[in-house]
């Protein structure tokens with residue numbers, strides 16, 4: 001399936017640039033970037049570390065303003081963008097339930113209806129029994145799921161995920177990333193994920209965008225399509241196409257990445 | 263004690279029981295010496311004073327201190343002076359911590375204010391606050407307000423510095439999370455920064471018990487006609503060492519009780535938080 005033909009654009013990035021200024025230097029993090037993001041797609045971004053992936057997400061979220069170029073949101077506003085981080089950022093003094101409602105509380109849209117919608121999400125994704133627990137009573141994977149639900153509770157149009165699984169151990173990472181992808185697909189959300197992990201990108205995504213070294217541009221975009229032959233991550237990993245995608249992405253990154261240290 | 267409870271269960275291997283018994287013995291040994299040292303100290307003190315090996319007129323003695331305490335109790339001075347000092351100290355550490363939180367919040371609010379004020383904080387923190395005593399007397403007279411101000415001088419600056427460090431060490435990611443929800447700076451302060459720093463604020467409160475006592479006693483030395491500090495200074499002036507020693511003893515007890523109270527509140531909070 002060709003995503004470009006089938007889907008409508010929800011967010012358009014045109015000639016986007018961003019420079020960081022410090023007293024010592026000026027850093028061009030992103031330069032003349034163009035990218036269309038499609039409705040309900042799962043887009044992953046991989047690239048050398050320090051190339052500007054987090055910067056890109058901050059720009060898209062409207063948390064920092066660009067040095068040049070444009071971000072066009074189609075019929076929604078920056079307040080409808082949800083953000084998820086490497087750490088779950090749950091507040092240890094709040095119960096799971098209260099944590100899930102944080103976004104609603106801050107946006108002052110917490111009412112009976114929005115609260116019960118959020119609690120329904122907890123229930124739907126097997127977290128109801130923990131709703132009165134404190135975060136430190138939950139495992140890392142579950143906490144990340146709660147963080148996702150906290151973001152989903154504000155009913156965002158787009159979810160931005162900045163390496164949300166990289167603080168988890170390997171086993172949990174595979175399990176939780178699959179669960180989280182399924183939740184996002186289930187809730188029919190558009191997602192942009194930054195990751196270090198090529199296999200994760202292949203298994204999760206409809207498209208994988210490769211960022212170049214700083215100043216970052218989009219070097220290449222791969223459409224990931226298992227043709228409906230592989231559903232679960234396990235099946236995908238064993239599929240012949242997996243290795244094909246892996247090799248392609250790997251060699252793109254290798255060309256790019258002369259100073260990858262982390 | 264926990265070890266005894268565990269031993270009562272008796273579901274452990276011999277090796278573990280031996281270990282627990284050893285720990286128990288060790289625990290009692292420590293307690294024995296802790297208490298023994300203080301008893302020995304008082305006994306020797308009394309002994310040397312009785313047999314005139316030291317001059318009780320300048321060293322006092324436990325027995326004479328005891329008599330002094332009884333006579334202070336009779337005249338009502340004991341409790342009145344304890345009341346003054348305790349009251350001033352409590353007002354001092356509560357107000358000092360509260361002002362510390364408020365000032366830290368104001369400074370946190372604006373990076374500009376922080377940069378402007380930082381060198382002042384450092385210099386004021388280095389200044390020994392006793393030096394300001396004469397100014398306080400001239401401006402505020404010799405009442406309780408002068409003493410509370412002295413106390414605040416001692417505790418506020420260090421509180422601000424401590425609390426500000428706590429405020430600034432809240433993870434950048436959590437702040438970004440709040441911003442991604444469109445939080446205002448005030449919301450970030452009230453919903454994230456302050457709740458995340460309750461334990462910092464409680465430990466500041468604990469430090470401020472000590473700080474306030476320094477302030478109160480310094481203040482009473484300088485200006486007051488009441489309080490335990492006054493008893494000590496007065497005792498020195500009229501060469502009644504019994505009174506001086508009694509004052510110090512009362513102060514020790516009062517300070518310990520206040521410290522224990524605050525530290526138990528802190529423990530309770532930490533336990534509730536798990």
Ligand SMILES: Nc1ncnc2c1ncn2[C@@H]1O[C@H](COP(=O)(O)OP(=O)(O)O)[C@@H](O)[C@H]1O
Nearest residue numbers: 020021022027029049050051052053054055056
């Ligand atoms: N606030 C900032 N001020 C100055 N330079 C920054 C700032 N944030 C990031 N940078 C620099 O911009 C580049 C891109 O950073 P980032 O987007 O975090 O990279 P990535 O997420 O891809 O690892 C890095 O070289 C980083 O040092």
Ligand SMILES: [Mg+2]
Nearest residue numbers: 053054055162
């Ligand atoms: Mg990053």
